[in-house]
Amino acid sequence: MRDGQGLEVANADANAIAALDFLCEEWLVFGKRFDRFMAAVDTEETCALLPVMAANLVLSMNSQEGRALGARYMVRAKAMPGAGAREKAWIEATDAWLAGDGARSLAIHEKLVAEWPRDLLAGKLGQLHAFNQGDAEALLRIGELLLAANEDNHYVRGMYAFGLEECNRIDEAEAHARKAIEMQRKDPWAHHALAHCLEARGRLVEGVAFLESVGDTWEDCNSFMYTHNWWHLALFLIDLDRLDEALALFDKRVWGVWKEFSEDQINAISLLARLELRGVDVGERWADVASYLGQRLHDHFVPFLDLQYLYALARAGRQSALTEMLASLEDRAESAKPFEREAWADCAVPAAHGLAAHARGDHAEAARLLGQAMPHLQPIGGSIAQRALFGAIRLDSLIKSGWNDAAVKILQADERERPSVPSTKRALADLYRKLGRAEQAMTADYQAEQLARKYLAVRGVAA
């Protein structure tokens, strides 16, 4: 039989096809009705693709339980005979993921998409592996292959747009994201791609207005997409110096949906960190977030995730958990395969020690270690906007340890790239004052004020 995309599915009856079509739509729209698919998997006896997809779903949870459950689904999948070539490639890619070899999974997914470009989930999972390895080019290549065979599909256009954005092709990314949204207003991943474009260009006021205008469509999204799109709105607010509004968004939308889930956790952690860097007192929130991280000390699914868990443990003062996680991370780096060494050994280990140093107020040490890690940041995974957290913590360390010249250079480069960000202007003004450059400080302050006023004018808020 063939699925809704016209792909042959081995050993499938109408129920199996319906379950697969349902899963594809639900995954691409970032829904949360996956229990329906899982119920179909539980009663399935012949179609191997169902348990394979279930394994991918639970593996995408980034948890030890997900890994154990994924292994069980794969045993079931392999016991179902007669898998075709596409099913075999899926099995191989999923086995590689189970074994912790994301690079191999990515390579297989790229081949899958090249051969079956109508297999949208092969593309979705391939892009997830690319994302977890910071491989922007692969993210884009997969998007290109999918788009060529699915021109009329808005989800695919959003997936392509995100690949373009991560490759810094912002204008093209924006055009494709807007086209996707024009085709279908409810496409949270296309909203997300557009948010990245506006963020990259420093179009903050527009970013707030856009996300608020489509936020109603995320109500039935899963916790990752829901909390992550609101997280993007909070980033715009922070750059606009609307810190109280960003903190309120943390409490209302970003933290509290599914506190056990890795994606919710890192959205919360990086938002709290960014708020603190701007001088916000976040109260007991670190303790709350860290209380959900006790199981994560030996996770090591993606370095980008580990580093954020670790920073939260450090900020919450969980010293013994922090020490255990640092040691575990060093062991992970020791056993890294050659192609993983840059991410784990060159970046994650010095960055982890640097983050711990920043959290305890040892800023000179933090600046030194984070500076060492920075050139190797991309392969740890995550998006450009997410990885910017580490640069922001390093910048804070430089400023607090008195490396003012280095800090000015970084902020000036930020200002050149995104000249419309009030918080960058304010940070520059503070530094100029420290350096005795009063006139430049006044200019930067004035510009920050003007930019902030634009937001107030658009929102109709009194200054």
Ligand SMILES: [Fe+2]
């Ligand atoms: Fe994002």
